[in-house]
Amino acid sequence: MAALPSGVLGVIDSTSDRAVFRQIADRLREAIDKGRFKEGAKLPSESELVEHFGVSRMTVRNSLSILQSEGLISSEHGKGVFVRPRPPVRRLASDRFARRHREQGKSAFTVEAEAAGSRPEVDSLKVREERPTPDISARLGQPRKVLARRRRYLLDGRPVEFAVSYLPLDLARDTPIAEPNPGPGGIYARLEELGHRLDHFDEEVRARMPSPDEVKTLRLASGVPVIQLVRTAYDTEGRAVEVCDTVMSADAYVLAYQLPAN
Amino acid sequence: MAALPSGVLGVIDSTSDRAVFRQIADRLREAIDKGRFKEGAKLPSESELVEHFGVSRMTVRNSLSILQSEGLISSEHGKGVFVRPRPPVRRLASDRFARRHREQGKSAFTVEAEAAGSRPEVDSLKVREERPTPDISARLGQPRKVLARRRRYLLDGRPVEFAVSYLPLDLARDTPIAEPNPGPGGIYARLEELGHRLDHFDEEVRARMPSPDEVKTLRLASGVPVIQLVRTAYDTEGRAVEVCDTVMSADAYVLAYQLPAN
DNA sequence: CAGTGGTCTAGACCACGGG
DNA sequence: CCGTGGTCTAGACCACTGA
Structure with a gap:
């Protein structure tokens, strides 16, 4: 000593x-x-x-x-x-769901990760039908059942994000969206092919301490909060076609948005 | 017992x-x-x-x-x-800096708080000239000196937010912006009167655990993270005219944004 | 193996709150 | 006043790491 x-x-x-x-x-x-x-x-x-x-x-x-x-x-x-070392952060730009990115045929996560020189990975993919919680149900216009797509995202082997997408079941049943791999461009590309041209997204951002479950799946060090992002996608007819509930390690992300001044 | x-x-x-x-x-x-x-x-x-x-x-x-x-x-x-009771959260909408709100002559904070039935208060207001940190300097286009406006916001007596605005000194000196009370509509209204019509804002959102200082000024309970929001305001000529660095109690806020789909 | 942090005990005295 | 949480001690044994 x-x-x-x-x-x-x-x-x-x-x-x-x-x-x-x-x-x-x-x-x-x-x-x-x-x-x-x-x-x-x-x-x-x-x-x-x-x-x-x-x-x-x-x-x-x-x-x-x-x-x-x-x-x-x-x-x-x-x-x-x-x-504690500060891991590199991933910057989520507000145009990350722009149609022009989708048309490349890769998911937003993959494209961005590779551009940053990281190795992207998707994990624990589970798709199933569920009864929605009251909150999800309200956001989607009260469907009786929903399709839930769960998955975990990793960068260079480190889990950074866990996400669940909910879609009204009548819209997603018997489509590629109900498949584990929905194909190039992800579920947003499929939604547009099904005639739901996307108009805009609403995002809600919160921060809080993680639950013990979240500590486990995101391998969070103690003293690291999570960012919870709930995104609702609307088509041009004003219908909510998807809600995505994402929990991110707060020390892996910075979110960027652009707001108009008028 | x-x-x-x-x-x-x-x-x-x-x-x-x-x-x-x-x-x-x-x-x-x-x-x-x-x-x-x-x-x-x-x-x-x-x-x-x-x-x-x-x-x-x-x-x-x-x-x-x-x-x-x-x-x-x-x-x-x-x-x-x-x-721990969950205090009511304040929802920050993405149109909160829209010009139409500014034209009412009140600050975004005041208008929103009163609409929600809360008593808004601003506190610890300090205005002074400073040398910018490298980060602030870079965001503002490398001014030699800046005007810094510090203030704390409270709702019904509870501190919820601490903010510092930085403006290039050559732009703000000897204007109402350098006064403790910049007048109706706040500094954004004054900037537009000075010929800097606002075009858009960039916002960066992070979450982290608070420093001991932040625990004190925001009276944070332990186990409550903070949301840090750095907003840069651009005029129609593309010049960055203000950077606002805000630290908020994470359990008092949810941020809402709208993203276009293309 | 020795050194590290992880868990747990059984005390002690203190400061605060409310009757 | 008594019951509450806040601080601190001086031990003990364990599990993990690396040489």
Whole structure:
């Protein structure tokens, strides 16, 4: 157990009102912010911190748990505690569903990933008929049943997004949309072939902490929120033809939109 | 210390691989999800949980800290632990900066809040000249100095949003935009009067956990992420005339956008 | 193997809230 | 005042990692 480089972490002010474990978290946060521990670098071990600050191990662990919930660090059993690296983010542009992209014959996800030099992958594809939740039902104009298409997206092996598309069953039954692979251009291309020319999409964006399930399927580190995006597609007759509910790892995405000024 | 209603919380499976504190968190989470503890309801006290599950207090506290980081509960010193109420969300529509709204003479925030029956308030207003960060500078076309307008927004006394607007100094100096109160319709109305007719806005949306500073100014409960929205306003000549960097409590907002299909 | 983090205990004292 | 959560200690044993 090597001694800590002096001066890197400072000391505790025992006269302060601020709890000791918060002060330790503050010292570590400063050190990370100032680059004294770089991305991916290993922090001092718990026992080193115990010795350096002269506190019990639980106090040190309490401090580390603060930084973990802030998304600054992550711990690896048997190895140590590390400054969490920022993965590359994927930028979702507001024209990503423009018809001209669809006409290339590839899905929006594939095209974009390959342009960025990543290896795209789709996973856990499941298609089935369901009774819609009240929320989905309302968005789709109260169909009795819907076709649900679930799938997970990965980039270079890392899960980044989980999505479920819902379509009114009367519209999707016995069409390529009900097949696991709906063919080139994806379900939006098929919808247009079926006579539902797409007019516009509504998107709703929320952010929240993930459920335990979402932590598992997206392999989220703790302290990483998710972005939930609910998109409704409308055809030129004003009918809602699809609702897509997407949950994304917040540290893998930035969404970009363009708004007109008038 | 009353006995716990039997059957509400279940028991620990000591043969399970799953850590005891995670099992306790699972039981509590189920109970909340199934509505056995409603929004705002008080959970059993720590000592009641200690007795019910037959574990030490630290184990119980560990369980509660999981639920807290998931945003499900919040604790109040001296009172108890409560199911976190979901505050009403504010919906930001994609036409919120349309000129027709501006022409009413009120700010987008005020109009919308009053329509929703809330009491809007603006706070901590500070205007000053600054040297821009590299990021802001790049978005604004590399001005040497910028005018920065900082302010906090509250609804019914609750802080919901903190925003900083940056404008190229050569454009904003000695205009009403440099005044604390820029007048009816806000700075967008003034920009248009100065000959910068607005053409469109670019918005970038991110989600992340808040910094300790943001926790303080937005009075965020733990387990609540923030949405960061960076908006750039362009005039009809293609010049970037303003960048607005907004941080919002994620549980107070849902963002709505409309995308064209082609 | 030694060193790391993960889990858990059984205490202690404190600060806050409400009767 | 008592019950609540907030902080802290000083141990213990375990599971994982890498040499």
